[in-house]
Amino acid sequence: MAAASRLLLLLLVRVAATVSFALGLAGRAQLDPQQLLALRALGLGARRAGDPCDADGAVAASCDAGAPFRRVTSLVLTNCSDTTSVSAAALEALAPSLRALAFSDCPAAPPRLLPPEQLAAGLLSFSCTASLRRLSAVWLSRLANLTELTVANTPLATGSPSELAVVISHMDHLTRLTISNGNLSGFLPHHWHCPNLTHLDLSGNRIAGAIPDTITHLGGITHLNLSSNVLNGQIPTHIGDLIWLTAVDLSNNSLSGGIPETFSTLPELEVLNLGSNRLNGSIPPFLSEMSGLKELNLENNDFDGVVPFSARFLSRLRVFRAAGNGKLCYNRSVLSAEVAVGVAPCDKYGFPVTAPPATAQSEKSTADYDDGGSDGDADGGADAGGGPSAVVLGLAIGLSCLAFVVILVVCLCKVCR
Numbered sequence: 001m002a003a004a005s006r007l008l009l010l011l012l013v014r015v016a017a018t019v020s021f022a023l024g025l026a027g028r029a030q031l032d033p034q035q036l037l038a039l040r041a042l043g044l045g046a047r048r049a050g051d052p053c054d055a056d057g058a059v060a061a062s063c064d065a066g067a068p069f070r071r072v073t074s075l076v077l078t079n080c081s082d083t084t085s086v087s088a089a090a091l092e093a094l095a096p097s098l099r100a101l102a103f104s105d106c107p108a109a110p111p112r113l114l115p116p117e118q119l120a121a122g123l124l125s126f127s128c129t130a131s132l133r134r135l136s137a138v139w140l141s142r143l144a145n146l147t148e149l150t151v152a153n154t155p156l157a158t159g160s161p162s163e164l165a166v167v168i169s170h171m172d173h174l175t176r177l178t179i180s181n182g183n184l185s186g187f188l189p190h191h192w193h194c195p196n197l198t199h200l201d202l203s204g205n206r207i208a209g210a211i212p213d214t215i216t217h218l219g220g221i222t223h224l225n226l227s228s229n230v231l232n233g234q235i236p237t238h239i240g241d242l243i244w245l246t247a248v249d250l251s252n253n254s255l256s257g258g259i260p261e262t263f264s265t266l267p268e269l270e271v272l273n274l275g276s277n278r279l280n281g282s283i284p285p286f287l288s289e290m291s292g293l294k295e296l297n298l299e300n301n302d303f304d305g306v307v308p309f310s311a312r313f314l315s316r317l318r319v320f321r322a323a324g325n326g327k328l329c330y331n332r333s334v335l336s337a338e339v340a341v342g343v344a345p346c347d348k349y350g351f352p353v354t355a356p357p358a359t360a361q362s363e364k365s366t367a368d369y370d371d372g373g374s375d376g377d378a379d380g381g382a383d384a385g386g387g388p389s390a391v392v393l394g395l396a397i398g399l400s401c402l403a404f405v406v407i408l409v410v411c412l413c414k415v416c417r
Contacts, residue, residue: 032069038093042077043084064097071097077106077131084108086132088116095119103131110135115142128154137167144170155183164202165189180204180225188226190214201225203249209233211250216241227273228252235274240265247271251297259284269293275321276300283328288313299342300324306331306350307340314339327352 031039031053044060053063053070062074072094077084086108091098095118102125110132115123120142127150128135134157140149149171156163156179163186168174174194181204188202190212197218203225210233211226222244231253239248240262251273258281259274269290275297282305283298295318304327311334314320322328323342329352330340337345344352 029065029067029070031063032071034093035072035097038090039072039075041087041090042075043080044075044077066097073097074100074102074125076102076104077108078104080106080108082107086111088113091119092116095122098123100125102127102129104129106131107133109133111139114139119143121145124148126150128152130154137163140167141169141171145173146171147173148176149174150176150178151180151182152178153181162186162189164207165191168192168194175199177201188212188215188231192217195219197221198244199223202229203227205229207231211236211255213238215239218242220244222268223247225249226253231255233257235260237262239263243267245269249273250277251275253277255279257281259287261286263287264290266290267292271295273297274301276324278302280304282306283308283322285309293317295319297321298325302326303328305329306346307335307343309335311335311339329353 030036039061053061053072060076060078061072063070064073075094075098080103084106088111091111095116098119099122101123104127108131114120122145123143124146125148126140126143126146127148129150130153132154134155135151136157140151140156143149149167156167163184164179165186167179168177168189171177171194173196175196176199177194177197178199178201180201184202184205184207186207187209188207188211191214195217198220200218200221200223204227207226207229209231211231213236215224216236216238219242221242224242224245224247227249228251231250232255234257235250235255237260239245239260243266245266246268247270249271252275255274255277256279258279261284263269263272264284264286270292272287272293272295276299278301279298280302283303285308287293287296288309294316297319299321301324303322303325307322307328307330314335320339321342322340325343329344329346329350332345344354347353
Protein backbone atom coordinates (compact mmCIF):
# COMPACT_ATOMS: atom_id res chain seq x y z
CA MET A 1 0.00 0.00 0.00
CA ALA A 2 2.78 2.40 0.95
CA ALA A 3 4.63 1.53 -2.28
CA ALA A 4 1.52 2.26 -4.34
CA SER A 5 1.09 5.63 -2.60
CA ARG A 6 4.69 6.59 -3.29
CA LEU A 7 4.29 5.61 -6.95
CA LEU A 8 1.10 7.66 -7.26
CA LEU A 9 2.78 10.68 -5.63
CA LEU A 10 5.77 10.43 -7.99
CA LEU A 11 3.42 10.29 -10.98
CA LEU A 12 1.54 13.36 -9.76
CA VAL A 13 4.83 15.26 -9.35
CA ARG A 14 5.87 14.41 -12.90
CA VAL A 15 2.52 15.49 -14.30
CA ALA A 16 2.73 18.77 -12.39
CA ALA A 17 6.27 19.37 -13.68
CA THR A 18 5.14 18.71 -17.25
CA VAL A 19 2.18 21.08 -16.89
CA SER A 20 4.40 23.76 -15.34
CA PHE A 21 6.90 23.43 -18.19
CA ALA A 22 4.10 23.70 -20.76
CA LEU A 23 2.66 26.76 -19.04
CA GLY A 24 6.14 28.27 -18.95
CA LEU A 25 6.46 27.86 -22.72
CA ALA A 26 3.01 29.29 -23.27
CA GLY A 27 3.67 32.33 -21.10
CA ARG A 28 7.34 33.18 -21.27
CA ALA A 29 8.82 35.79 -18.96
CA GLN A 30 8.19 39.35 -20.01
CA LEU A 31 10.86 41.73 -21.18
CA ASP A 32 12.76 43.69 -18.57
CA PRO A 33 10.62 46.81 -17.90
CA GLN A 34 13.57 49.20 -18.12
CA GLN A 35 14.67 47.73 -21.44
CA LEU A 36 11.11 47.90 -22.76
CA LEU A 37 11.07 51.62 -21.96
CA ALA A 38 14.44 52.00 -23.69
CA LEU A 39 13.12 50.32 -26.84
CA ARG A 40 10.10 52.59 -26.84
CA ALA A 41 12.40 55.61 -26.48
CA LEU A 42 14.24 54.39 -29.58
CA GLY A 43 10.95 54.19 -31.47
CA LEU A 44 10.53 50.42 -31.47
CA GLY A 45 7.53 50.28 -29.19
CA ALA A 46 5.46 52.41 -31.53
CA ARG A 47 5.62 49.74 -34.22
CA ARG A 48 4.42 46.74 -32.29
CA ALA A 49 2.45 46.15 -29.14
CA GLY A 50 3.59 43.84 -26.40
CA ASP A 51 6.96 42.17 -26.25
CA PRO A 52 9.20 43.34 -29.16
CA CYS A 53 11.11 40.06 -28.97
CA ASP A 54 8.09 37.87 -29.61
CA ALA A 55 7.03 36.50 -32.92
CA ASP A 56 7.92 36.78 -36.55
CA GLY A 57 11.06 37.36 -38.60
CA ALA A 58 10.41 41.09 -38.95
CA VAL A 59 11.21 41.62 -35.30
CA ALA A 60 14.01 44.11 -34.67
CA ALA A 61 15.16 42.74 -31.34
CA SER A 62 16.36 39.36 -30.11
CA CYS A 63 16.15 38.41 -26.46
CA ASP A 64 17.42 35.75 -24.12
CA ALA A 65 15.26 33.38 -22.07
CA GLY A 66 16.19 34.82 -18.71
CA ALA A 67 14.07 34.91 -15.58
CA PRO A 68 12.31 36.66 -14.01
CA PHE A 69 12.73 39.00 -17.00
CA ARG A 70 14.04 38.48 -20.50
CA ARG A 71 16.66 40.89 -21.84
CA VAL A 72 17.62 42.19 -25.25
CA THR A 73 20.75 40.61 -26.74
CA SER A 74 20.67 42.14 -30.25
CA LEU A 75 18.92 45.15 -31.70
CA VAL A 76 18.46 46.38 -35.29
CA LEU A 77 16.93 49.79 -35.96
CA THR A 78 15.80 50.05 -39.58
CA ASN A 79 14.04 52.87 -41.44
CA CYS A 80 13.50 54.76 -38.22
CA SER A 81 12.14 58.29 -38.04
CA ASP A 82 14.52 61.21 -38.46
CA THR A 83 13.21 62.48 -35.14
CA THR A 84 14.56 59.43 -33.33
CA SER A 85 17.40 60.12 -30.93
CA VAL A 86 19.87 57.52 -29.67
CA SER A 87 19.99 58.61 -26.07
CA ALA A 88 22.63 57.61 -23.55
CA ALA A 89 19.88 56.58 -21.10
CA ALA A 90 18.41 54.09 -23.59
CA LEU A 91 21.81 52.58 -24.35
CA GLU A 92 22.61 52.33 -20.65
CA ALA A 93 19.38 50.41 -19.98
CA LEU A 94 20.19 47.95 -22.78
CA ALA A 95 23.91 47.71 -22.00
CA PRO A 96 23.95 44.79 -19.49
CA SER A 97 22.75 42.24 -22.07
CA LEU A 98 23.22 43.86 -25.51
CA ARG A 99 25.84 42.11 -27.67
CA ALA A 100 24.92 43.30 -31.19
CA LEU A 101 23.68 46.74 -32.25
CA ALA A 102 22.89 47.75 -35.84
CA PHE A 103 21.45 50.79 -37.62
CA SER A 104 20.27 50.61 -41.23
CA ASP A 105 18.77 53.56 -43.13
CA CYS A 106 18.14 55.18 -39.79
CA PRO A 107 18.79 58.95 -39.88
CA ALA A 108 18.56 59.28 -36.12
CA ALA A 109 20.54 61.78 -34.10
CA PRO A 110 23.83 60.08 -33.11
CA PRO A 111 24.82 59.54 -29.47
CA ARG A 112 26.24 62.71 -27.94
CA LEU A 113 27.91 61.09 -24.97
CA LEU A 114 30.48 58.31 -24.89
CA PRO A 115 29.00 54.79 -24.70
CA PRO A 116 28.22 53.50 -21.19
CA GLU A 117 30.97 51.32 -19.72
CA GLN A 118 28.80 48.20 -19.72
CA LEU A 119 27.94 48.68 -23.39
CA ALA A 120 31.57 49.33 -24.32
CA ALA A 121 32.65 46.19 -22.50
CA GLY A 122 29.87 43.86 -23.68
CA LEU A 123 29.11 44.87 -27.29
CA LEU A 124 30.61 42.43 -29.81
CA SER A 125 29.10 43.64 -33.08
CA PHE A 126 28.29 47.18 -34.26
CA SER A 127 26.93 48.11 -37.68
CA CYS A 128 25.88 51.48 -39.08
CA THR A 129 24.73 51.69 -42.70
CA ALA A 130 23.47 55.03 -44.06
CA SER A 131 22.48 56.03 -40.55
CA LEU A 132 23.11 58.40 -37.63
CA ARG A 133 23.93 61.35 -39.94
CA ARG A 134 27.46 61.57 -38.57
CA LEU A 135 29.27 59.22 -36.23
CA SER A 136 32.11 60.05 -33.86
CA ALA A 137 35.32 58.09 -34.34
CA VAL A 138 36.11 58.57 -30.65
CA TRP A 139 32.72 57.09 -29.71
CA LEU A 140 33.48 54.05 -31.86
CA SER A 141 36.97 53.66 -30.44
CA ARG A 142 35.52 53.00 -26.96
CA LEU A 143 33.87 49.77 -28.14
CA ALA A 144 37.06 47.89 -27.38
CA ASN A 145 35.68 44.33 -27.38
CA LEU A 146 34.11 44.38 -30.84
CA THR A 147 34.74 41.42 -33.12
CA GLU A 148 32.81 42.97 -36.05
CA LEU A 149 32.62 46.66 -36.99
CA THR A 150 30.77 47.96 -40.06
CA VAL A 151 30.37 51.63 -40.97
CA ALA A 152 29.07 52.16 -44.52
CA ASN A 153 27.79 55.31 -46.23
CA THR A 154 27.99 57.15 -42.92
CA PRO A 155 30.42 60.08 -42.51
CA LEU A 156 32.82 59.74 -39.62
CA ALA A 157 33.49 62.78 -37.48
CA THR A 158 37.20 62.75 -36.73
CA GLY A 159 39.90 65.40 -37.00
CA SER A 160 43.03 63.34 -36.64
CA PRO A 161 45.51 62.63 -39.46
CA SER A 162 45.52 59.03 -38.23
CA GLU A 163 41.77 58.59 -38.19
CA LEU A 164 41.71 54.85 -38.76
CA ALA A 165 44.28 54.28 -36.05
CA VAL A 166 42.08 56.26 -33.65
CA VAL A 167 39.11 54.01 -34.33
CA ILE A 168 40.82 50.62 -34.01
CA SER A 169 43.55 51.49 -31.50
CA HIS A 170 42.01 49.34 -28.71
CA MET A 171 40.09 46.76 -30.76
CA ASP A 172 42.30 43.73 -30.22
CA HIS A 173 39.54 41.22 -30.98
CA LEU A 174 38.35 42.48 -34.39
CA THR A 175 37.89 39.83 -37.07
CA ARG A 176 35.88 41.91 -39.59
CA LEU A 177 36.38 45.63 -40.22
CA THR A 178 34.43 47.64 -42.81
CA ILE A 179 34.58 51.43 -43.06
CA SER A 180 33.44 52.26 -46.58
CA ASN A 181 32.30 55.60 -47.97
CA GLY A 182 32.90 57.07 -44.55
CA ASN A 183 34.89 60.17 -45.52
CA LEU A 184 37.88 58.62 -43.77
CA SER A 185 41.17 60.39 -44.49
CA GLY A 186 44.74 60.17 -43.23
CA PHE A 187 46.99 57.17 -43.78
CA LEU A 188 46.90 53.44 -43.29
CA PRO A 189 48.25 52.47 -39.85
CA HIS A 190 51.79 51.22 -39.55
CA HIS A 191 50.81 49.27 -36.46
CA TRP A 192 47.74 47.04 -36.55
CA HIS A 193 46.21 46.18 -33.18
CA CYS A 194 43.86 43.50 -34.51
CA PRO A 195 45.96 40.43 -35.37
CA ASN A 196 42.86 38.24 -35.87
CA LEU A 197 41.46 40.34 -38.73
CA THR A 198 40.17 38.28 -41.66
CA HIS A 199 38.09 40.88 -43.54
CA LEU A 200 39.29 44.47 -44.19
CA ASP A 201 37.22 46.86 -46.34
CA LEU A 202 38.24 50.54 -46.41
CA SER A 203 36.87 51.33 -49.86
CA GLY A 204 35.49 54.70 -50.97
CA ASN A 205 37.39 56.93 -48.57
CA ARG A 206 40.20 59.51 -48.86
CA ILE A 207 43.05 57.44 -47.43
CA ALA A 208 46.35 58.63 -48.89
CA GLY A 209 49.99 57.60 -49.00
CA ALA A 210 51.57 54.24 -49.67
CA ILE A 211 50.37 50.83 -48.52
CA PRO A 212 52.76 50.07 -45.65
CA ASP A 213 54.67 46.79 -45.61
CA THR A 214 53.27 46.22 -42.13
CA ILE A 215 49.92 45.29 -43.64
CA THR A 216 51.50 41.87 -44.10
CA HIS A 217 51.31 41.48 -40.30
CA LEU A 218 47.62 40.69 -40.80
CA GLY A 219 48.55 37.08 -41.44
CA GLY A 220 45.03 35.64 -41.32
CA ILE A 221 43.33 38.09 -43.68
CA THR A 222 41.25 36.64 -46.52
CA HIS A 223 39.54 39.74 -48.01
CA LEU A 224 41.40 43.01 -48.63
CA ASN A 225 39.54 45.95 -50.21
CA LEU A 226 41.34 49.32 -50.38
CA SER A 227 39.64 50.49 -53.58
CA SER A 228 38.59 54.06 -54.41
CA ASN A 229 41.05 55.91 -52.23
CA VAL A 230 44.09 58.06 -53.11
CA LEU A 231 46.79 55.52 -52.33
CA ASN A 232 50.06 55.82 -54.22
CA GLY A 233 53.44 54.11 -54.44
CA GLN A 234 53.98 50.47 -55.24
CA ILE A 235 52.11 47.38 -54.15
CA PRO A 236 54.10 45.90 -51.23
CA THR A 237 56.48 43.20 -52.44
CA HIS A 238 55.72 41.00 -49.44
CA ILE A 239 51.99 40.85 -50.09
CA GLY A 240 52.61 37.18 -50.89
CA ASP A 241 53.05 36.62 -47.14
CA LEU A 242 49.27 36.92 -46.77
CA ILE A 243 48.79 33.35 -47.92
CA TRP A 244 45.07 33.13 -47.00
CA LEU A 245 43.98 35.95 -49.31
CA THR A 246 41.04 35.02 -51.54
CA ALA A 247 40.10 38.53 -52.78
CA VAL A 248 42.23 41.66 -53.32
CA ASP A 249 40.73 44.92 -54.60
CA LEU A 250 43.15 47.85 -54.99
CA SER A 251 41.32 49.52 -57.88
CA ASN A 252 40.73 53.25 -58.38
CA ASN A 253 43.87 54.51 -56.69
CA SER A 254 47.17 55.94 -57.97
CA LEU A 255 49.37 52.90 -57.44
CA SER A 256 52.41 52.63 -59.71
CA GLY A 257 55.09 50.10 -60.62
CA GLY A 258 54.51 46.50 -61.63
CA ILE A 259 52.56 43.55 -60.31
CA PRO A 260 54.68 41.89 -57.60
CA GLU A 261 55.72 38.35 -58.43
CA THR A 262 54.81 37.33 -54.90
CA PHE A 263 51.15 37.26 -55.95
CA SER A 264 52.05 33.87 -57.41
CA THR A 265 52.47 32.52 -53.87
CA LEU A 266 48.80 33.10 -52.98
CA PRO A 267 47.21 29.69 -53.50
CA GLU A 268 43.69 30.75 -52.43
CA LEU A 269 43.43 33.95 -54.50
CA GLU A 270 40.22 34.09 -56.57
CA VAL A 271 39.71 37.81 -57.22
CA LEU A 272 42.42 40.30 -58.20
CA ASN A 273 41.24 43.82 -59.09
CA LEU A 274 44.01 46.30 -59.94
CA GLY A 275 41.98 48.43 -62.36
CA SER A 276 42.24 52.22 -62.72
CA ASN A 277 45.71 52.78 -61.31
CA ARG A 278 49.05 53.81 -62.83
CA LEU A 279 50.60 50.37 -62.92
CA ASN A 280 53.08 49.83 -65.74
CA GLY A 281 55.45 47.35 -67.31
CA SER A 282 54.44 44.06 -68.83
CA ILE A 283 51.74 41.79 -67.43
CA PRO A 284 53.50 38.91 -65.68
CA PRO A 285 52.81 35.46 -67.20
CA PHE A 286 52.64 33.80 -63.77
CA LEU A 287 49.05 35.05 -63.38
CA SER A 288 47.94 32.38 -65.85
CA GLU A 289 49.45 29.71 -63.59
CA MET A 290 47.23 30.68 -60.63
CA SER A 291 44.70 27.87 -60.83
CA GLY A 292 42.22 29.41 -58.38
CA LEU A 293 41.94 32.80 -60.07
CA LYS A 294 38.40 33.59 -61.26
CA GLU A 295 38.35 37.38 -61.71
CA LEU A 296 41.18 39.52 -63.11
CA ASN A 297 40.80 43.26 -63.71
CA LEU A 298 43.80 45.17 -65.13
CA GLU A 299 41.92 47.90 -67.04
CA ASN A 300 42.86 51.58 -67.21
CA ASN A 301 46.54 51.28 -66.34
CA ASP A 302 49.75 51.76 -68.34
CA PHE A 303 50.67 48.16 -69.09
CA ASP A 304 52.57 47.47 -72.31
CA GLY A 305 53.67 44.53 -74.42
CA VAL A 306 51.68 41.45 -75.37
CA VAL A 307 48.90 39.91 -73.28
CA PRO A 308 50.65 36.75 -72.01
CA PHE A 309 47.52 34.62 -71.59
CA SER A 310 46.11 31.74 -73.56
CA ALA A 311 42.51 31.52 -74.70
CA ARG A 312 42.04 28.53 -72.41
CA PHE A 313 43.08 30.53 -69.35
CA LEU A 314 40.86 33.51 -70.19
CA SER A 315 37.85 31.29 -70.89
CA ARG A 316 38.23 29.90 -67.38
CA LEU A 317 37.85 33.36 -65.82
CA ARG A 318 34.46 34.78 -64.88
CA VAL A 319 35.81 38.31 -65.40
CA PHE A 320 38.75 39.56 -67.49
CA ARG A 321 39.28 43.26 -68.15
CA ALA A 322 42.31 44.89 -69.74
CA ALA A 323 40.88 47.80 -71.76
CA GLY A 324 42.34 51.26 -71.31
CA ASN A 325 46.00 50.17 -71.63
CA GLY A 326 47.07 52.03 -74.78
CA LYS A 327 50.40 50.20 -75.16
CA LEU A 328 48.99 46.72 -74.56
CA CYS A 329 48.10 44.37 -77.41
CA TYR A 330 47.27 40.72 -78.04
CA ASN A 331 48.73 38.17 -80.44
CA ARG A 332 45.96 37.20 -82.83
CA SER A 333 47.49 33.83 -83.47
CA VAL A 334 46.79 33.07 -79.80
CA LEU A 335 43.69 35.12 -78.92
CA SER A 336 40.68 36.50 -80.73
CA ALA A 337 39.16 39.95 -80.43
CA GLU A 338 36.15 38.39 -78.66
CA VAL A 339 38.41 37.07 -75.88
CA ALA A 340 40.75 40.07 -75.55
CA VAL A 341 37.94 42.63 -75.26
CA GLY A 342 39.11 46.22 -75.49
CA VAL A 343 42.75 45.37 -76.31
CA ALA A 344 44.26 46.20 -79.72
CA PRO A 345 45.91 43.49 -81.85
CA CYS A 346 49.70 43.45 -82.14
CA ASP A 347 51.67 44.20 -85.27
CA LYS A 348 54.61 41.98 -86.17
CA TYR A 349 56.87 43.98 -83.87
CA GLY A 350 54.65 43.46 -80.83
CA PHE A 351 53.12 46.97 -80.81
CA PRO A 352 49.38 47.71 -80.84
CA VAL A 353 47.77 48.67 -84.15
CA THR A 354 44.62 50.68 -84.64
CA ALA A 355 41.67 48.60 -85.74
CA PRO A 356 40.33 49.50 -89.25
CA PRO A 357 36.75 50.74 -89.78
CA ALA A 358 34.08 48.08 -89.34
CA THR A 359 33.30 47.37 -93.02
CA ALA A 360 33.09 44.12 -94.91
CA GLN A 361 36.38 44.82 -96.71
CA SER A 362 38.18 45.86 -93.52
CA GLU A 363 36.93 42.76 -91.72
CA LYS A 364 38.38 40.63 -94.49
CA SER A 365 41.68 42.50 -94.32
CA THR A 366 41.75 42.08 -90.56
CA ALA A 367 41.12 38.37 -90.89
CA ASP A 368 43.99 38.05 -93.37
CA TYR A 369 46.40 40.06 -91.18
CA ASP A 370 49.71 38.34 -90.41
CA ASP A 371 50.87 39.02 -86.85
CA GLY A 372 54.52 38.96 -87.67
CA GLY A 373 55.25 36.26 -90.19
CA SER A 374 54.72 38.23 -93.45
CA ASP A 375 57.56 38.94 -95.87
CA GLY A 376 59.70 42.01 -95.50
CA ASP A 377 58.80 43.06 -99.09
CA ALA A 378 55.61 44.59 -97.82
CA ASP A 379 57.60 47.33 -96.11
CA GLY A 380 59.15 48.77 -99.28
CA GLY A 381 56.25 50.80 -100.62
CA ALA A 382 53.51 50.75 -98.00
CA ASP A 383 53.07 51.59 -94.31
CA ALA A 384 51.30 49.44 -91.67
CA GLY A 385 47.91 50.67 -92.85
CA GLY A 386 48.43 49.45 -96.46
CA GLY A 387 48.85 52.92 -98.19
CA PRO A 388 51.93 54.43 -99.91
CA SER A 389 54.86 55.30 -97.69
CA ALA A 390 55.85 58.87 -96.87
CA VAL A 391 59.00 58.56 -99.05
CA VAL A 392 56.98 57.59 -102.13
CA LEU A 393 54.51 60.38 -101.57
CA GLY A 394 57.29 62.94 -101.13
CA LEU A 395 59.04 61.80 -104.28
CA ALA A 396 55.83 62.02 -106.33
CA ILE A 397 55.07 65.51 -105.08
CA GLY A 398 58.64 66.65 -105.83
CA LEU A 399 58.54 65.34 -109.41
CA SER A 400 55.18 67.01 -109.99
CA CYS A 401 56.53 70.34 -108.81
CA LEU A 402 59.62 69.99 -111.02
CA ALA A 403 57.50 69.25 -114.09
CA PHE A 404 55.32 72.26 -113.35
CA VAL A 405 58.40 74.53 -113.13
CA VAL A 406 59.79 73.22 -116.48
CA ILE A 407 56.47 73.82 -118.24
CA LEU A 408 56.25 77.32 -116.77
CA VAL A 409 59.78 78.20 -117.95
CA VAL A 410 59.07 76.97 -121.50
CA CYS A 411 55.88 79.04 -121.67
CA LEU A 412 57.66 82.15 -120.48
CA CYS A 413 60.41 81.71 -123.07
CA LYS A 414 57.85 81.52 -125.91
CA VAL A 415 56.09 84.65 -124.71
CA CYS A 416 59.36 86.63 -124.53
CA ARG A 417 60.15 85.84 -128.18
